Amino acid sequence: MTQLPLIKLQDVSYTYSGATKPILDKINFTLHEKQHLGLIGSNGCGKTTFFHIIMGLLKPDSGMLFFKGNEMRNAQHFKKLRQEIGLLFQDADDQLFSPTVLEDVAFGLLNLGVGPVKARQIAIQTLGDLGLAELEKRITHQLSGGEKKLVSLATILAMQPKVLLLDEPTNNLDSTTRARLIKILTELDIAYVIISHDRDFLAETSQKVLTMTQGRVTE
Ligand SMILES: Nc1ncnc2c1ncn2[C@@H]1O[C@H](COP(=O)(O)OP(=O)(O)O)[C@@H](O)[C@H]1O
Numbered sequence: 001m002t003q004l005p006l007i008k009l010q011d012v013s014y015t016y017s018g019a020t021k022p023i024l025d026k027i028n029f030t031l032h033e034k035q036h037l038g039l040i041g042s043n044g045c046g047k048t049t050f051f052h053i054i055m056g057l058l059k060p061d062s063g064m065l066f067f068k069g070n071e072m073r074n075a076q077h078f079k080k081l082r083q084e085i086g087l088l089f090q091d092a093d094d095q096l097f098s099p100t101v102l103e104d105v106a107f108g109l110l111n112l113g114v115g116p117v118k119a120r121q122i123a124i125q126t127l128g129d130l131g132l133a134e135l136e137k138r139i140t141h142q143l144s145g146g147e148k149k150l151v152s153l154a155t156i157l158a159m160q161p162k163v164l165l166l167d168e169p170t171n172n173l174d175s176t177t178r179a180r181l182i183k184i185l186t187e188l189d190i191a192y193v194i195i196s197h198d199r200d201f202l203a204e205t206s207q208k209v210l211t212m213t214q215g216r217v218t219e
């Protein structure tokens with residue numbers, strides 16, 4: 001039996017208001033179960049926009065978006081989708097806002113209605129799994145850039161997503177943190193897409209690297 005793709009975009013176009021032409025122009029894209037994809041493309045070509053379309057943060061002008069075979073058409077659909085797709089923002093400061101690391105990692109779970117005791121337990125477990133147990137009680141805004149990036153990833157993984165979208169995760173990472181991130185990602189058994197300019201990082205983390213040009217994604 002062939003599995004339905006996790007994510008499928010069919011002829012999706014998007015134009016920012018005021019722009020003269022679409023930034024995404026009839027884009028077609030498929031992500032399968034457990035697939036690890038890289039996405040490369042010049043600055044401003046629309047990579048982040050593409051992730052925001054998938055998350056339902058921007059609404060396409062035309063085209064269709066499917067998640068697990070169902071077309072995502074309204075806010076309710078995207079609300080459910082966002083519980084299963086984790087987006088790692090380009091800037092960790094957009095992701096972290098609680099006073100301590102543990103509170104930040106538990107936040108999403110509490111928001112999903114998980115009880116406080118259970119949320120704390122899952123948060124501790126997730127930080128431990130990522131080798132970040134020693135950061136638990138740290139003040140979030142005092143962390144280094146690399147630590148913030150890993151804690152951001154923990155906040156997402158704690159919610160046990162089916163898919164991860166990572167937007168330029170290696171920016172400003174030192175070589176130790178970068179190596180740690182590679183190890184974490186390659187050991188994940190969920191599907192992910194990584195936007196990056198770092199071809200070596202993509203070679204180590206992705207089965208296939210796609211290119212975005214002129215509003216489309218190609219192999
Ligand atoms: N809110 C916005 N309004 C208008 N234009 C935008 C907005 N956000 C991004 N853009 C423009 O759309 C283009 C694509 O942006 P983006 O998807 O962030 O590119 P990338 O992630 O590939 O660098 C850029 O030229 C950017 O300036």
Ligand SMILES: [Mg+2]
Pocket residue numbers: 047048049090167
């Ligand atoms: Mg971007």
